[in-house]
Amino acid sequence: MLEGNRVSRISVRGFAVASATAVTTVGAVVGVASGSTAQPSNDAEATASDATLLADIPTGQQAQVQTASLTQQADVQAIAADASAKKDAEEAARKQAADDAIAKQKAAAKAEKDAKERKDAEAKASRSSTRDATSFSVQSSYSVAQIQAMARQMVPGGQFQCFSNIVNHESSWNYKAVNASSGAYGLFQALPASKYSSAGADWQSNPATQIKWGLNYMNGRYGSPCEAWTFWQANHWY
Structure with missing residues (x-):
């Protein structure tokens, strides 16, 4: 051991x-x-x-x-x-x-592209379905119903109610309405009244020309009549 x-x-x-x-x-x-x-x-x-x-x-x-x-x-x-x-x-x-x-970035980019394409297609469809101011025959006078009918044909369907709300508040569809204190004129109470001339020389006698100007103004300043109406409701002017 x-x-x-x-x-x-x-x-x-x-x-x-x-x-x-x-x-x-x-x-x-x-x-x-x-x-x-x-x-x-x-x-x-x-x-x-x-x-x-x-x-x-x-x-x-x-x-x-x-x-x-x-x-x-x-x-x-x-x-x-x-x-x-x-x-x-x-x-x-x-x-x-x-x-x-x-993958998420690619999906987001594709979704954004698709949304833009849909929006462009909708805008194109709306433009193709509306009439221009020059397509209406000139009359000596117009009723409220006639002016509203013009607007329905010129303003995209999804925007008409907002457009109409503004016109109701500004002039009650009177294309010759004048504000006595400021001089604002027409359907949209443009100030000065000469602003309408950018849409046509006949702005004083043709409500279609005023409608064209008002639609261009709302689209250019706010993006659409409904966006303009949203602003109007918050501020009571546009």
Whole structure:
């Protein structure tokens, strides 16, 4: 039977060898995972060279040392594998997030383009279904119903009610209405009245010319008659 001190020394030395072997192994594993080509340290090689001492250890203890070494190596390799898997998962998640962001941007751009195309198509359809002021025959006088009928043919259907609301408040559809204090004139109470001339020279006698001017004004200043009506309701002028 071996002396207690000798067994203790050899056992410790054996575990040291096992540990050195495990460190060397995990170094190689981690190095491969990170792309490093560094060589094991001289200290690890020198310690590993003492493995011959295992021959002096009784068979039962050799098995224990070897089992401990293999277990430690397996644990270290598992840790390295987990770290590598975590790194791969994080990289995959970043790539997926970037792909998702690009896809959302493309979808938003397409939706915006489609909306613009629909709006342009609707505007074109509205223009094609309306009449110009010059297409109406000139009369010596016009009733409110006749003027409203003109407006219905000149103003896009979805905008007519807003358009009508403004005219009702400004002039009650009287194309010759005059504001005694300011001189504002016509269906839209333009000030000065000569503003109507941009739509036609016959603005004083032709309500269709005034309607053309009022529609152009609402579209140009507010975007549409309904937007103009929204502003009017908040401010009582437009």
